[in-house]
Amino acid sequence: MSGKFGFQLQATDGAARTGVISTPRGEIRTPAFMPVGTAATVKAMMPESVRATGADILLGNTYHLMLRPTAERIARLGGLHKFMNWERPILTDSGGFQVMSLASLRKLTEEGVKFSSHIDGSKHMLSPERSMEIQKLLGSDIVMCFDECPALPATEGEVAKSMRLSMRWAQRSRDAFGDRPGHALFGIMQGGVTPELREESAKALTAIGFDGYAVGGLAVGEGQEAMFGVLDYAPGYLPADKPRYLMGVGKPDDIVGAVERGIDMMDCVLPSRSGRTGQGWTRRGQVNIKNARHMDDPRPLDEDCTCPCCRNYSRAYLHHVFKSQEIISSMLLTWHNLHYFQELMQGLRDAIAGQRLAAFVAAFHAQRAEGDIEPL
Numbered sequence: 044m045s046g047k048f049g050f051q052l053q054a055t056d057g058a059a060r061t062g063v064i065s066t067p068r069g070e071i072r073t074p075a076f077m078p079v080g081t082a083a084t085v086k087a088m089m090p091e092s093v094r095a096t097g098a099d100i101l102l103g104n105t106y107h108l109m110l111r112p113t114a115e116r117i118a119r120l121g122g123l124h125k126f127m128n129w130e131r132p133i134l135t136d137s138g139g140f141q142v143m144s145l146a147s148l149r150k151l152t153e154e155g156v157k158f159s160s161h162i163d164g165s166k167h168m169l170s171p172e173r174s175m176e177i178q179k180l181l182g183s184d185i186v187m188c189f190d191e192c193p194a195l196p197a198t199e200g201e202v203a204k205s206m207r208l209s210m211r212w213a214q215r216s217r218d219a220f221g222d223r224p225g226h227a228l229f230g231i232m233q234g235g236v237t238p239e240l241r242e243e244s245a246k247a248l249t250a251i252g253f254d255g256y257a258v259g260g261l262a263v264g265e266g267q268e269a270m271f272g273v274l275d276y277a278p279g280y281l282p283a284d285k286p287r288y289l290m291g292v293g294k295p296d297d298i299v300g301a302v303e304r305g306i307d308m309m310d311c312v313l314p315s316r317s318g319r320t321g322q323g324w325t326r327r328g329q330v331n332i333k334n335a336r337h338m339d340d341p342r343p344l345d346e347d348c349t350c351p352c353c354r355n356y357s358r359a360y361l362h363h364v365f366k367s368q369e370i371i372s373s374m375l376l377t378w379h380n381l382h383y384f385q386e387l388m389q390g391l392r393d394a395i396a397g398q399r400l401a402a403f404v405a406a407f408h409a410q411r412a413e414g415d416i417e418p419l
């Protein structure tokens with residue numbers, strides 16, 4: 044691999060931006076949506092199919108991979124890209140969020156977090172240094188700093204204390220990451236819903252210096268209004284010439300609102316997870332394929348969609364295979380959902396480049412307000 048990590052901003056429309064992140068493994072068009080490949084797979088999809096939906100980059104989860112099959116084993120087998128047959132860029136999270144949400148017997152100290160695996164109870168430690176080591180073993184292109192996410196609800200004092208710990212961990216992450224040309228390290232801004240804490244966090248991170256910056260501590264159950272409230276000002280505290288990543292977002296209207304507020308990258312399990320539970324996302328909103336109204340409906344999920352699911356299969360078939368618990372149900376709905384999310388991102392990129400984002404967003408909301416097509 045040769046080449047450098049970089050970010051070229053190409054156009055702005057209001058606070059929204061479009062550009063290209065370059066990495067030795069290929070370019071990432073922004074605003075970008077990253078499908079989640081938790082356990083070295085985007086569930087129900089072949090990697091080439093994920094690419095066919097328009098994804099430039101995947102997300103992998105440090106917490107899951109360190110426990111099974113272990114980062115050391117993946118490294119021996121040639122790294123995560125080779126292991127899962129995805130040669131394009133991969134971003135890995137730090138493990139911090141999932142160790143707090145999934146592991147048991149957690150003990151948080153200045154050093155890091157000791158915990159027991161949710162799989163077999165085995166004891167582990169995650170620290171800034173260990174997280175950097177694991178993400179290096181995986182061969183991740185974009186590495187995230189190890190940070191702490193305070194459990195909600197939290198007082199402003201608890202949020203401040205947690206943010207300052209995360210800033211000390213950010214410095215330790217930077218030191219442990221070292222100099223790795225072609226690989227990027229992103230810092231994570233914390234500070235809850237308090238502008239002064241967000242600003243303090245942004246200043247601490249930019250003083251250390253990162254290749255990109257995430258707005259952390261959002262999409263954790265605070266609601267869209269509170270999230271947009273923070274996004275109205277927090278991205279402005281970050282350097283304009285670096286990518287800005289909003290972790291764990293989201294629903295299509297969350298994505299549109301975040302992009303309007305200057306976010307460049309997002310990830311979420313939503314399109315793949317809802318594909319496995321019979322939920323389809325379309326321009327007209329959410330469709331529950333389990334509903335009996337689809338039983339005799341020969342029309343596709345979305346008549347305007349060019350994905351293989353909508354080109355070749357009816358709502359009646361999707362209803363049948365979901366009810367019969369056939370594997371193809373997850374495959375088809377996941378493919379459609381990922382296709383829809385990537386098409387939405389392409390629409391946003393084109394609208395920003397053409398200085399017509401406001402009209403695009405108005406049309407997006409108007410079409411969703413119409414709701415699903417009338418039953419036959």
Ligand SMILES: [Zn+2]
Nearest residue numbers: 348350353379
């Ligand atoms: Zn489709």
